[in-house]
Structures are given as structure tokens and as C-alpha cells.
Amino acid sequence: FVVFPFFFVNIFVALIIITFQEQGEAELQDGEIDKNQKSCIDFTIQARPLERYMPNKRNSFKYKIWRIVVSTPFEYFIMMLIVFNTLLLMMKYRDAPPLLDDILQVMNLVFTSFFLIECILKLIAFGFKNFFKDPWNIFDFTTVIGSIVDALVLELVERNREIPPRQSPNGQIYLNGFDASTKDNSFNMGFLRLFRAAR
Missing domain, CATH: 1.10.287 (Helix Hairpins)
Incomplete structure (x- = not known):
């Protein structure tokens, strides 16, 4: 029922x-x-039209840079760099030969330089206000800053390797400018590499 x-x-x-x-x-x-x-x-x-910034003066230097950064070849070039950067990160492994580590470090600096140039060109083309309106631009900017910090930390670690170990008055040994008993440094490095993988 x-x-x-x-x-x-x-x-x-x-x-x-x-x-x-x-x-x-x-x-x-x-x-x-x-x-x-x-x-x-x-x-x-x-349907509603998508908002897209374009400089008013077509004869200006800013407009020429804008034409470059919004062009299809430029986008394909950046995508190609991202793919190669991802493959480069996959080549990193534990106990790798020093020569391979040096090559990967140099290539990381090269990719970071390209991404930094891309970010600068977009800042010139769109301006600070319009650049940060796009969430993807904010993500790219954050990733580039993270990559630069990662590169600086790598450089500091390489320089600290040249510093001989020292012993404090209480008998604790410090190696390469860091406390030999802690692993925080390796954790920070792994965290910073996530910026490049995200890019």
C-alpha cells in the first residue's frame, strides 16, 4: 500500500x-x-566575451612585446620548455655521478632563466595590474620565484661543501655550514624542487 x-x-x-x-x-x-x-x-x-588585455598604442614597444607573448609559437615554445624541464627532473636520482649532478644543475639554471625571461616579458606586456589578474600568471610568478630560491639554495650548498668541517666547544660537529646531525636541509631542498615540477 x-x-x-x-x-x-x-x-x-x-x-x-x-x-x-x-x-x-x-x-x-x-x-x-x-x-x-x-x-x-x-x-x-x-555567451559572454572573454576579457583580454591589449595595449592601446599599437606602435609602442609594449604592444610589440604583447604580440610576442600572446602568439601561438611563443606558447608552444614555453610548453616545450616545461616538458623538457619535467624530463630533466626525472633524470635526478640518488648517488648520481658528480658530473651528472653538475650538468643537471646547469640545465636547471638555464630553464629557470628562460622562465624568468617569460615572466619579465609578460609583466612588460600586461603591466603589473593586468598580469596579476590572471590566476595562471600568479601561479607562474610564484613558481619562478620558487625556482630562483631553489637555485640560490643549491649554490649555497655547493659553496658550503668547500668549507672544512668544524667542531664546536661542546664537541658537536658542523659539516658544510650545517649541523651534521640534522636532515632539515635535504627536506627543504626536496620541497623547493616541487616548484619546478609544478611549473
Whole structure:
């Protein structure tokens, strides 16, 4: 007795939906457009243009830089750099030869330089206000800053390796400018590398 009322309610709702659909199709049959054409028209009416900044003066240096950074070849070039940068990160492994570590470090600096140049060009083309309106630009800017910090930390670690170990008055040994008993340095390095992987 409880199931039957729900069953009839569902049938009633289904009949109402079918009736409305048939009435809508009947109205379309009387017109000159079909259902798909009406959907396209509705989509066009409801669409809103995307906001995209463009410098006013087309003869200015800023406009020329803008044309470069919004061009398709420039975007493909940046995507190619991101792919190569990701592959470079995958080549890093534990107990790697010193020569490989040096090559990877130099290549990381090269990629970081390219991404920094990209960021500077976009800042020139869009200006600070319009540049930071785009969440992707904010993400790229944060990633570039993280990559620069990562490169600086790597350079400091390399320089500290040249410093001989020293012993404090209480007998605790400090190696390469860091406490030999802690692993915080390696954790920080791994965290900073996430910026490049995210890029």
C-alpha cells in the first residue's frame, strides 16, 4: 500500500515531462529552425566575451612585446620548455655521478632563466595590474620565484661543501655550514624542487 502511491506519482511526473517535451517540439516544427539550431542560438545569446588585455598604442614597444607573448609559437615554445624541464627532473636520482649532478644543475639554471625571461616579458606586456589578474600568471610568478630560491639554495650548498668541517666547544660537529646531525636541509631542498615540477 505504501509503494503504490509513489509508483503513481512517478508515472504522473513522467507524463508531465513527456507532455512538455512534445509541446516544445511541436512549437519548433511550426518554425523554420530545428532543435539543434535553437540550442546554438541560445548558446550564442548567453555567451559572454572573454576579457583580454591589449595595449592601446599599437606602435609602442609594449604592444610589440604583447604580440610576442600572446602568439601561438611563443606558447608552444614555453610548453616545450616545461616538458623538457619535467624530463630533466626525472633524470635526478640518488648517488648520481658528480658530473651528472653538475650538468643537471646547469640545465636547471638555464630553464629557470628562460622562465624568468617569460615572466619579465609578460609583466612588460600586461603591466603589473593586468598580469596579476590572471590566476595562471600568479601561479607562474610564484613558481619562478620558487625556482630562483631553489637555485640560490643549491649554490649555497655547493659553496658550503668547500668549507672544512668544524667542531664546536661542546664537541658537536658542523659539516658544510650545517649541523651534521640534522636532515632539515635535504627536506627543504626536496620541497623547493616541487616548484619546478609544478611549473
